[in-house]
Amino acid sequence: MIHWLADPMQNAFMVRALVAATFIGLTCSVIGVFVVLRNLSFIGDGLAHASFAGIVIAYMMKANLYVGGLVVAVLTALGIGSIAKRSELSLDAAIGVLFTAAFALGVLLMSRARSYSSDLQDFLFGNILGVDRLDIILVVTLAAFVLAIVMLLYKELLFSSFDPVMAQASGLPTDFLYYLLLVLLAVTIIVSLQAAGIVLVAALLVTPAATAYQLTTRFGTMMVVSAVVGVVSSVGGLYLSYYLDAASGATIVLTATACFFMALLFSPRRRSLLSAVLASRRAAVRAR
């Protein structure tokens, strides 16, 4: 067992990958709690796709790819937030139009750049084994930033996620908190692209939190369980990919998915929730 765990560590790239996987798993699963409870998963998926345009532009300008992706993702998050607040157009449709357009722009620019780049391909499917020292510093810094803000504004984010109307009525800056959450989501996605890539990053956000949701009825507990599931599946998935010689991003995602189905099987919550929903339906019918 010790050998099983220690052997991969003899490779420097594997050590870096494990550090990155731990922080990415932690950050994604903590933000993921808000993504699941506020139905932001489609926004998360869209932000990941939109960031590709920024990554390609940064690549063409020979700038840092993360910074390029981060700028575009944050701007898109703020733009989508204001559409959600003001527009009569359904949010899903707005996201569907804007994010696919940004992704298409990225693909178009990449095709014009001619020189085929495996770097860019890594951003599509993720290659956590390719992280270098600078990537690690960036991942750890951004993860610490996201986690610190969630800890500081824990009760405000909880209140405005549960009941935005009442939170606003109590004087909380709910609009600011909503935009902040979208920015944190954008940062988290950029941090996580290296691990899962644009196509799979939504799974890192949603699956650990959805797993935790099956197992608890307390918000704080859900966050802790989600973080544990996120870290365990990221690190465990990375080890599995090492021994199976399989793609790391996909293995991590499928490990998390396995956790989700196990939780579904053993969930104490589903039955009671189902009966509560049925009871409130009956009460509503009686009231009419």
Next chain:
Amino acid sequence: MTEHDVEHHDHTHVSPSELAAPADHSHSVAPTAPHLHPHEGHTRGTTAVIAEALRARGAAEPAVDFEGVCAGYFGRDVLDEVTFEVDRGDFVGIIGPNGSGKSTLLKAIAGIHPIECGAAWVLGAEPSDVDKRRIGYVPQAESVNWSFPVTVSDVVLMGRYGRLGLFRRPSVSDRAIVDQALAEVGMSQWRDSQIGQLSGGQQQRTFVARALVQEPDLLLLDEPIAGVDAASQHAIFTLLEKRNRAGTTIIASTHDLSCVATWFGKVLCLNHHVIAFGPPDEVLTRDTLAATFGSHPLLIGGQEEPRP
């Protein structure tokens, strides 16, 4: 002599509301005024002094004062020139059909829905500028995400968040206030239940408890008894009445007319604009109800005959 009699006669017949207003009998209390206000009584009118004192205590202005207020969604007015005034300590019920603007009016009062025309004052300030700690708001049950992983005591504790301010965690005394409110609404034994597991009445009692721990001056409730069993209805109204007697101004919307005459001191009939506003026995007539609810009024059980 005769003149004096007439004047005296007039004074004994002023209505209670006129008696309560300082202006109407200022001259009769004038001789004692210097004792009450030794420094100001000689140089300033007693009326002004009393009015100022009341203002200083924050009791002079009405709790809610709307004049010609419009508000709506995406250019469509839901509230059309709404004008009414709620005094401090009133217990007001807003009735009207679905979509008549009840929720929008409560949100406009709470300062969370923008006002597009007219003038509005709530507790002496514009709705968006009022100290939000002074207003308690209980949203409609349909707007709440019941599958959210929070327990009854978590929800009630949220009522204290507005007072805590950023970054601060709830203290022991905040939790004690929550425990007290849970006991008051009879929800102590369900404090650790997830809110989706409760009945409709228990859910509403939880949200009323959350508004109570805010210790508001003005309490707004959107359909607090929709989908609630009779026992919980009675418990909720008894509780609200107790708070109202302690000085809290309460405005609640409902489409259940059977409770209106029993519990509310005043009724506001709303259908995009104010149809009628006043004590239940004056307002709840066949004509105003027909005007409020259109051609199919939901009549009060036993008090009105069905229309032919």
